[in-house]
Amino acid sequence: MVPVKRKPIFRVETMARILIRSLAVLAILAGCARSGPLPDENKTVxxxxxxxxxxxxxxDRLRTWFHEEHPEVNLQIHTLPTSSDDxxxxxxxxxxxxxxxxxxxxxxxxxWLAEFARAGFLMPLDDLFPEREWEEFFPAPVQAATYDRHRYAAPLFVDAGVLYSRKDLLLKHGFAHPPKTWEELVKASRVILEREEDPSLNGFVWQGKQYEGLVCNLIEFLPSRNxxxxxxxxxxxxxxxxxRALGFMRDLVVRFGVSPPSVFSMSEEESRQVFQNGRAVFMRNWPYAWRLAQQEGSPVKDRVWLSPLPAFAGDASGGKGALGGFLLGIHPESPAREEARAWVRxxxxxxxxxxxxxxxxLTPARRTVFPDLPSRGIPLDVLRQVMESAVPRPASxxxxxxxxxxxxYGSGALAGVYPIDRAIRHIESDMGRIMRVMH
Structure with a gap:
């Protein structure tokens, strides 16, 4: 077993605020734990x-199956609030x-993996599976579970950015398939907007609001996969x-005119509502939006293509979606390590x-289960292709x-509050301060 070293965490909020929020969470948890008998605590997970x-x-169904395999383990499931920040x-x-x-x-x-691993909150799980079984997972979540050359978690489920296209409008105006490059997307958007002459129609909606989703979009607009x-x-x-990425994102609004200025305040749901109400030709979002677009009463039901995100012309590596999803970790001080490992497996x-x-x-992190999955109405071949090419965010x-x-500062640059180069200087200055605090 690799020894776990504790190192300090950079806390964005003050400890007082953290404690206040944690006490609120504890109040919720008091009524959320799924209880059972009181067994040996060393067999409780x-x-x-x-x-x-x-x-x-x-x-509850999964827990029943787990107990059939491990009747000696008492599993207590605690549900946290939906807010990722909480x-x-x-x-x-x-x-x-x-x-x-x-x-x-x-x-x-x-x-969170790198932050928690550095702080000593995760035990290494390199030997949780044989190497050949690790290879059954998509590469990106395994990479996201790795820090300092060790695997500290197992993939639970995956997510990645995808492109939604109005199939009916593309075919109507002579485009036989979704765009494979950003340049093609801009061209198709401009042609369709010009010919449709509909002031309520937008070319391309995405997420430019000041939140983590903006960083995911930025990653997807980067040239190449680096x-x-x-x-x-x-x-x-x-x-x-x-x-280059920030420049192109701003150009989509101010130069090409294919994205509305409102994208600078859009998150996933705002952009989904615009697209699902028939007011956009293209949308970047996560796979969850597919089922909503196909539900009864949706104005775009059966009128949508799902495809990987485009790449820039000449980029042989192809488009990529920013990786989302969750991992499973084990606290190194758990008195029930083997039982915890069994639950994670x-x-x-x-x-x-x-x-x-x-x-x-929840999209499986194991690519090997895709051949016999029920489709649930989503193109599984596209979903698997997207997850195969997903890129994780930096493991720091x-x-x-x-x-x-x-x-x-990225949000400010997109909105024109200050030039892109100044925004970059501010980010670099912040990075210097952050590293001084950490070290």
Missing amino acids: HYYQFSLPRDREAF QHQFYLTHLGSRSLSRIDVFALDVI PFLTVAESPRLEVDRVR FLASPRAQRVLWQDLG PLYIPISQSVQA
């Missing part, structure tokens, strides 16, 4: 996870203080690549992955504060 509609029924702050407080809440296994966002942040002892911003198993897909719509313990700086 306390599992914490996000909240989803209908998740109780799915996880979950993150709860973990920061409680993983570092075992006197507050016992956490054995927990579901963590892919962007990251915007080089992760080393001292993370470095890839200035030229960031400048079970949740990452093909059987459990199929249930998460069928009941909750400093990612979250750096991302917050990129969100703030």
